[in-house]
Amino acid sequence: MTHLATLAGDVPGFAAFTTAGPGAAHLLAERVRAARGGWLVDLDDRSTAVVWGGPERSPEPGPDSSPTETWQVVLGATARTDERALTRADVRRLLGAGDAGSLLAEVIPPFAAAGWRPDDGCVTAVVDWLGFRHVYLATGPGWSGVSSSAAVLGGCVGDGLDRTAVLVQSQLGWQTGGRSLHSGVRKVGAGSRVALRAGGVRETVVVPSAARAAPTDGPPERAAADTVAEVVARFLDDHDDALLQLTGGLDSRILLGAIPRSRRPRVEALTLAVPGSPDAEIAGRLSRAEGMRHRVIDLDGLADLDPGEAHALTAAASRRVEGMADPLALASLLWAERGIGGRPRLAGLGGEVARGFYYFGPAVRLRVRPLLSTGLARWRMFPNESVEADALLPELGSVAPEVAAAEVHHELAAAHRSWWPATDEFYLWQRMQRWAGTLASATAYDRSTVNPMLSRRFIDLARCLGPGEKRSMRYLGRILLETDPALADIELDGRPTPRTYAEPTWANSWRLGRVQAQKVVGKARQRTSRTTRPPAGGEIMAAKVLAHWRADPADLSLLAGILRPDWLDRVVAGERSPAPSTVALMVNLSQAARGAMDQAGTSVSPQWASAGRVLGRSSARMAVRD
Incomplete structure (x- = not known):
């Protein structure tokens, strides 16, 4: 069992504290070290960091190091711009007090770093422009x-789980805004640098979220193709x-099209074979045509x-995602990839903001309204990862859809755009950041991975286009x-060829209309069947x-303040088998409860309070058992 849990075991991380009085930061860090392991770095008498999961060596500088190099960590295996890998001096600049916006805007997500500024006695941390x-x-x-772990900080705050966050996640499967599952703990904003002292x-925004103006020379699809090709070439060079x-x-x-034809036979393709999906067959056909080696990994043996x-394995995966994404998905993927090792990856997932597949409603200029936001949430978002309605306690299940829809509307309205552009911004700053970003953060140390579609240049080009130019994957097809017109004539996974999307002739529009109708019918059936x-x-x-x-139902006792006791009894008795989405939330909440117990050194059972907290002290008191 141990070797499998190690696949998704606790990844390297850090926490750093500053306090108003001397010595207290060391005590906070020592408390974390006792629960997580690792080693302490006393930065001064009011600032201490704890680092875990990395190589067992002291992070102190060598005898020739300057004072500005005393403590610095990069949170992952990838740290590069579109063109090159970051140097240690680059990271110092990003963490420094000066202007580093132009450099941070060129860093490809995911990226974050933390360090110590001895000149002004600050612990600093910086995150990539996309967050x-x-x-x-x-x-x-x-x-x-400040920490790479929300759970670690949640244990220090001691106020338990955030009620709204739990309700939102019960419907979306991920978080919105800056929320974490833990009350009093928030995510550092996109493109921001934080400085902690005494x-x-x-918190300072280093890279503004507004899109930069698109280049005026040539069509945007040409500029986007050049950007992808440049990032791919530089990464393969390294x-x-x-x-x-x-x-x-x-x-x-x-991405395949962006690799020069002469170079493709030297690149190995990797595909996850999913039952019922044509991915492996299509990828194999593409690989053979290009003379590429093709490695297929599957889920054989998972059963x-x-x-x-x-x-x-799933519990460890839940700790990796901080309880804020599907641990079943991550556990399955890590198990399937267990024999691959840490080879660098080119990833092409994440073109949502350039795809326009989520546009909902007529192609007219509409204001963001609660009715539209609720429709988008209930139609497209909730059906994929929501829990069964009768699993939650009645007082929670009755309000969860409304609370989650209200949070979706709040974020859509915050874009201050008309309806379709607002959905673009929502998928970029919410779905991409809080769902895909959570998973990327969970595997950031596993290997060096670059996704050219997360380049700021690529995304800014897409953000400057109108919805009509992106709708139905038209822009991506172009x-x-x-990059490679021949690849555009090969059918996609159960869909027409990319050229069909790129060239809106009457015949192609008819084909795409049929595909869209099939999707609508499928989504309607999914909603009707509540699957x-x-x-x-x-x-x-x-x-x-x-x-x-x-x-061994011990973990389920930790959920008694969130899920219905009679429903849990039926699950244990084998009379009820929850859907995977419900099991995912159960794993996440039970691991969050157990983590709070481990860090506090006490046994707790979750109880909601009027302040909306669970596992809390404050108004939601810990239930301590001998």
Whole structure:
């Protein structure tokens, strides 16, 4: 069991504290070290950092190091711009007090770093312009803390789980805004730098979120294709053993098209074979045509896992995602990729902001209204990852959809744009940042991964286009035509060729209309049947986790303040088998509860309070058991 749990075990991380009085920061860091392991770095008498999961060596500088190099960590294996890898001096500049916006805007997400500025006695941290790499912030009486782990800071705050965050996640499967599952802990904003000193915090936006003006010379699809080709070429120059994550979709095909034909036979493609998906067959056909080696990884053998092993792997995956994404999906993926190692990757997932597939409503200028926001949430977002309505306590289940829809509307309205552009901004700054970014943060140390579609230049080009130019993947199809027209004539995964999307003739419009109608019917059936869409391996892992809980239901006792006790009894008795989306939330909440217990050194059971907290002290008191 141990070797499987290690696949998703606690990844390297850090927490740093500053306090108003001397010595208190060391005590906070020592408390974290006792729970997480690692080593302490006393920066001064009011500032201490704890680092865990990395190589067992002191982070102190050598005898020739300057004072500005005393402590500095990069939170992941990837730290580069479109053109080159970042140097240690670059990271110091990003963490410094001066202007580093132009450099940070060129750094490809995910990226974050933390360090110590001895000149002004500040602990600092900086995150990429998209906020893709997650870093968290919390304050308390006389102290402030920043960490790669929301759970660690949540244990220091001691106010338990955030009620609104739990309700939102029960419907979306991920978080919105700056929320974390832990009350009093928030995510550092996109493109921001935080400075902690003597218990205080100052957060500065280094890279504004507004899109930069698109270049005026030539069509935008040509500029986007050039950007992807440049990033791909530079990355392959630095990593000649890189793998190309190739699927049957359009995003990864654009990356393939960006690789020069003469170079393609030296690149190995990697595909996850998902039952019922044509990805492996299409990717294999593409690889053979280009003379590329093709490695297919599958989920064969996942069903043979012992339930205890599956639970340990899923629980560890939940800790990786800080309880804020699907741990079943991550556990299945890590298990499938267990033999690949840390080879660098080119990833092409994430072209949502350039795709326009989520446009909802007529092609007219509309204001963002609660009715539209609720429709988008209930039609497209909730059906995929929401929990069964009767699983939550009645007082929670009755309000969860409304609370989640209100949060979606709040973020849509915050864009201050008309309806369709607002949905573009929502998917970029919410769905991309808080869902895809959570998963990227969870695997940031596993390997060096570059996604050219997260380049600021690529995304700014898409943001400067009108919805009509992006709708139905028209823009992405045109980018592929610019990189390799031959690839645009090969069908996608169950959809027409990219050229069909790129060239809106009457015949192509008719074909796309049929595809869209089929999608609408499928989504309607999904809503009517109230079925969710499990990730690859999700159903198998959910069944294994349920089998473990039925043999050892200790974790389920931690959910009594959130889920219905009679419903939990039926689950343990085998009379009810929750959907994978519900099992995912159960794993996340039970691990959050257990983590709070481990850090506090006490046994707790969740209880809601009027302040909306669970596992809290304050108005939601800890239930301490002997």
